[in-house]
Amino acid sequence: MSVPEEQDYVGLTELPSMEKGSDKFSQRSNGTTGLNLKATELRLGLPGSESPERDVAGAGKSAVVCGAKRGFSDTINGVSAKWALSGNGGSETSLGKDSMPNSPKPLLHEKKQPQISAVPPKEQVVGWPPIRSFRKNSMASNPQKNGDDEAEAEAKGGCLYVKVSMDGAPYLRKVDLKNFTSYRLLSSALEKMFRCFTISQCGSHGISSHDNLSESRLKDLLHGSEYVLTYEDKDGDWMLVGDVPWEMFTASCKRLRIMKSSEAIGLAPRAMEKCKSRN
């Protein structure tokens, strides 16, 4: 195993990841700045100043990777878990293993589809631009000032921030429905938000080879019937997402749930009937 050149000043980098990533690190550090990192004298500034040798020994023990479990980051390589409604895949959270050294994270909007319509809606990065929820909610209920307010202008008393849960995921997220103008965008954002959970699901199924995680291996999450996207409406009923026009959906959606398909059986007919009885 090659010893990474940074070992001297950090002293703790016997981590196995370095063998895969060390090329990238050297590449990145030398290529980017032209600096020899040693020259900057990054030293482990811990109190008690342990010697590098001791740290190496210590790290060696703790750095043993258990068994055959893949690195989480390796898992994400090349993954493009897809929601059925979303046209574009793309690894928003690619952890930099196969991208250029100087820009480890590809920009979201660099992966956009070629523009077909006049104003293609922008994909949302969580928490960017940094605007507080209170302000977003207030603005969302304002009519837009510009001329082109076909979609945005309405939404009186519609739901804004809704909680999103996913079966099997350890915590809830929130999305602002006003950020989206179509189901495609919503599902694309949810896919990104919950990608890590779906991966762990696949991981637990024991996929052995890690360099071939292509779309064909991971089921399309909506059409592939592993998960379905459902929502609770104002009446408290659980409905399948996608059955009603977008505006109607945002006006009535109280919360979202990414449900296992097995549990969602029986939802579809109810949604249809409810729709019919409404119209």
Place this chain on the structure above:
Amino acid sequence: MPRIAYAFPDEVLEHVFSFIHSDQDRNAISLVCKSWYEIERWCRRSIFVGNCYAVSPVMVVKRFPKLRSISLKGKPHFADFNLVPEDWGGYACPWIEAMASAYPWLEEIRLKRMVLTDESLELISKSFKNFQVLVLSSCEGFSTDGLAAIAANCRNLRELDLRESEVEDLSGHWLSQFPDSFTSLVSLNISCLGSEVSTCALERLLAGCPNLQSLRLNRAVPLEKLVNLLGRSPNLVELGTGAYTSEMQPDVFSDLSRAFVGCKQLKSLSGFWDAMPYYLPAVYPISSRLTSLNLSYATTESPYLVKLVSECRNLQRLWVMDYIEDSGLEALAVSCKDLRELRVFPSDPFGLEPNVALTERGLVSVSEGCPELQSVLYFCRQMSNAALVTIARNRPNMTRFRLCIIEPRKPDYLTLQPLDAGFGAIVEHCKNLRRLSLSGLLTDRVFEYIGSYGKKLEMLSVAFAGDSDLGLHYVLSGCDNLRKLEVRDCPFGDKALLANAAKLETMRSLWMSSCNVSFGACKLLGQKMPRLNVEVIIDERGPPDSMPESCLVEKLYIYRTVAGPRMDMPGFVWRYTGP
């Protein structure tokens, strides 16, 4: 050893200390010697805890037995932007309970980004006989029922301020719980409430409270009602209107104008939801008195905004939407020579194309025309190094500079270069800069500048910037006064973090999300630094210890603490515990 410290009786020292109010000075006093520590701790009346997990309620109560006022902050700042999952923590309950038994004479509680229940509110209302001030800033977890308890039981309440909290609005009737005999209210801020509050109850309350100086209504209060309310509170200094819109009625207009004039102390206006141009001129008669104007919810077109702002020649603080445009900011620069703080918010942050003519030019104008300008928050869609350098040279007295170029990693639009030089000029010229937020295309170079020049910098926010660990290293090793660092989507990783581990104990907190820090580094840091809580927000199932060391963590929050690991970590937050 000379016993000089004991030459004065304790009472004399205590009397001297009673003139010292600043927390830093008080902390310094307590370090002089043991007896001063003892005297000081018995007479400290007010405490600020910047991170509620840095210390435990038990420790605070034990050290300071006679507190009257406490301020606590909970969640990390990035929780405002949805980056912190639900149920992460920041619970006020253990604090309230500890204080309820220890401080029967507690007067003031101020919480920010904490979770508070109705039960806690009820406990507050019943435990503290002289309770006076409740400020809940960006808090959540409670409903109007809890507020009803406060209204009903806190006989001496002076301030009730719910700024930007998420309140479950069960009914507007909680306001009626203030008894008829209630007279002490000085400040009321209910601007965050969604539903209607009873105007009758409001009127009754205002009639009974002649000392009311600050009133911030919620959007549901219609403009016509505002006139009545203003009539009953002639001593107002700060007013937040409700919805500033109505059918165009001349008598409403003139009544409103008269009502504004009738409040002879009125200096600050906010609210203005859905502001109609027709009613803005009602403010003109008092415009020269105004020192603070928050129009950030007024979706009014530029000319009307500009006219209003130009009338307010003594304005010190302006919050406005980008509808004001460059031309409006130029007018501001000409009219408002006393301007100290400017915030410009985006009207269409998620749109692809600019919807208003607001660019870097507006900010440059203000920097040129307003010599007192110190604090800026500016959202825009283009920036240049030249503009930033100009701003920096114009305003070396800047103390807070937060720039948000809406598109991540956007370069200088003129030269297509990174904005390193521009931000570098800001930190170089503005020697008293305490807070900085970066945006646009930035390399490690900008962090080199920040580390070299940002010696007074206390809080730094970084997103989509940098090339390597060097960036983080420059900041951690160079910024001597850094207290809070929050980073998202930057290629900063283990090396810089571990090499600057000791620095982390001198800071309040570090947030890193979507960076390149590995799980192994977190374990190591947690292992070596027992006075840090290194909390990883894990995003996959399974015992964290089985996660390979090379895994990159998605979210990391590190903070110094003397309280050890927190007891209320949810399942998705992991902290090193083993040997």
